[in-house]
Amino acid sequence: MTPSSDPATTLLGTAPGRPGSLDLLRQAAEAVRLPQDPAADLIVRLEARTARIGVVGLGYVGLPLALRFAELGFPVTGFDIDAGRVEAITAGRSPLHGIADARVAAAGLAAYADMAAARGCDALIICVPTPLGPHKEPELGPVRAALAALAPHLRHGQAIALESTTYPGTTEEFVLPVLAAAGLTVGKDAFAIYSPEREDPGNPEGTVGRVPKLVAGATPTCLTVGQALYGPAAGALVPVSSLRAAELVKLYENVFRAVNIGLVNELKRISHALGLDVQEVIDAAATKPFGFMPFRPGPGLGGHCIPVDPYYLAWKARELGVPSDFVELAGRVNDAMPAYVVGRLRDALDARGTPLRGARILLIGLAYKPGVADTRESPAIEILRLLAGRGVQAAYHDPLVPRFAAAHGAPALESQPLDPAFVAAQDAVLVVTPQPGIDFAALRAHARLIVDTRGVYRDAAVETGAALPFETRGDFPPPAEPAYHPVIQA
Numbered sequence: 001m002t003p004s005s006d007p008a009t010t011l012l013g014t015a016p017g018r019p020g021s022l023d024l025l026r027q028a029a030e031a032v033r034l035p036q037d038p039a040a041d042l043i044v045r046l047e048a049r050t051a052r053i054g055v056v057g058l059g060y061v062g063l064p065l066a067l068r069f070a071e072l073g074f075p076v077t078g079f080d081i082d083a084g085r086v087e088a089i090t091a092g093r094s095p096l097h098g099i100a101d102a103r104v105a106a107a108g109l110a111a112y113a114d115m116a117a118a119r120g121c122d123a124l125i126i127c128v129p130t131p132l133g134p135h136k137e138p139e140l141g142p143v144r145a146a147l148a149a150l151a152p153h154l155r156h157g158q159a160i161a162l163e164s165t166t167y168p169g170t171t172e173e174f175v176l177p178v179l180a181a182a183g184l185t186v187g188k189d190a191f192a193i194y195s196p197e198r199e200d201p202g203n204p205e206g207t208v209g210r211v212p213k214l215v216a217g218a219t220p221t222c223l224t225v226g227q228a229l230y231g232p233a234a235g236a237l238v239p240v241s242s243l244r245a246a247e248l249v250k251l252y253e254n255v256f257r258a259v260n261i262g263l264v265n266e267l268k269r270i271s272h273a274l275g276l277d278v279q280e281v282i283d284a285a286a287t288k289p290f291g292f293m294p295f296r297p298g299p300g301l302g303g304h305c306i307p308v309d310p311y312y313l314a315w316k317a318r319e320l321g322v323p324s325d326f327v328e329l330a331g332r333v334n335d336a337m338p339a340y341v342v343g344r345l346r347d348a349l350d351a352r353g354t355p356l357r358g359a360r361i362l363l364i365g366l367a368y369k370p371g372v373a374d375t376r377e378s379p380a381i382e383i384l385r386l387l388a389g390r391g392v393q394a395a396y397h398d399p400l401v402p403r404f405a406a407a408h409g410a411p412a413l414e415s416q417p418l419d420p421a422f423v424a425a426q427d428a429v430l431v432v433t434p435q436p437g438i439d440f441a442a443l444r445a446h447a448r449l450i451v452d453t454r455g456v457y458r459d460a461a462v463e464t465g466a467a468l469p470f471e472t473r474g475d476f477p478p479p480a481e482p483a484y485h486p487v488i489q490a
């Protein structure tokens, strides 16, 4: 390059050749290489897929997201405080059911328990848990801890996106002060984004890249950076006007589900009292082509989201002094379902002269929903706890949960094979979660009594006569022995 064509020279009007001017030129050249507009620079590198994406928290949300960015050609760094998880991912093994080892190995993610490598990341996406505290209040310890660990490694030009589900105001209260403390001006030289995940665990097609994604920024520039960050990875983007609005949208989506499941669980109890098959009622209602959406009753709510998120909204509403009656009621109705199910089981056994105490009960499915290995908040755990307290000899079968370590008052157990003799030796089989691959017709052929919380046997004809209240019998293969195999809805 000739001196006259050197942009630094042109910029500064410095005459080369003067004593000390070389250093000045070097500095000036450096200055020219530094981004004049950090947002534009980051967007260009996001579009070129050369920006390094850091994902903090490599769980059900973070790992699929990290893999998605890696598969799109971005350099990706993962962070997780769980050293075992970091080790597995680094070795190309998947720590999660539903994500194949080969996919993790092919992505070749760099993963660390230490956050030092965060400095090299252009965007940091936080996907850590947001559970409840002992009084069902938001427990943002993981978000706070992740931000505190990132703080020393933040730099000019980075974007920080929060994906964890949380109450409106969290990104402003937690992320913005950390950026300010690092001397960064939000919207100018660092970018704060909120973009919640809409993961659907157990869905074999996955959701990342298929489902529209909400995105909001602390400033209009932050939103533009957020759109550039998520644009390639998301199926479609739904920009939302503010961080708080996006946080509330996510909670509303999950509260909508919790409230409707609470309603249908209440309908189930009313149907049982009327001697009606609640599944028939729902199926018939679902033929209405407008203004109705079917939800299915069950043994209660499980997973990391639907049982938890309503309490985040209720907590915020209490702080604001506004009612959140629906939200709290749904929580109460759904939380009461495991006890209701145990009551139905007790009554069904009682009608056959078998006391619940000392009975042999086989639970089908321990995970909180079909197709997942996740037992977090699973109603099966609460059912196991209640049964243990009543002296029941409980066992379970779940092809995705080979063993369960004692937790929340439920005993340690191992999944039992569905051996016909073992099934026939049980006083009752309690269907909690219909995992894929279970032969429910065979189960019915061998079980002495089935108590069905999920409507697995809903194709069975309904009998509502006084002699067999609330029981169903269906067109399943004729059982060997005993001749009478009732199914009770619970």
Ligand SMILES: NC(=O)c1ccc[n+]([C@@H]2O[C@H](COP(=O)([O-])OP(=O)(O)OC[C@H]3O[C@@H](n4cnc5c(N)ncnc54)[C@H](O)[C@@H]3O)[C@@H](O)[C@H]2O)c1
Residues within 6 Å of the ligand: 056, 057, 058, 059, 060, 061, 062, 079, 080, 081, 082, 085, 127, 128, 129, 130, 142, 143, 145, 146, 163, 164, 165, 166, 196, 197, 198, 199, 200, 201, 304, 305
């Ligand atoms: N699982 C879902 O279906 C789902 C769906 C939508 C939204 N969400 C939300 O996404 C967030 C994450 O949920 P998840 O199911 O992926 O949780 P998860 O427990 O599966 O994964 C969280 C990961 O974060 C790690 N972690 C915890 N604290 C950390 C810290 N300080 N620094 C780094 N890593 C840390 C954990 O070790 C774990 O690997 C939650 O807010 C949840 O409500 C979850």
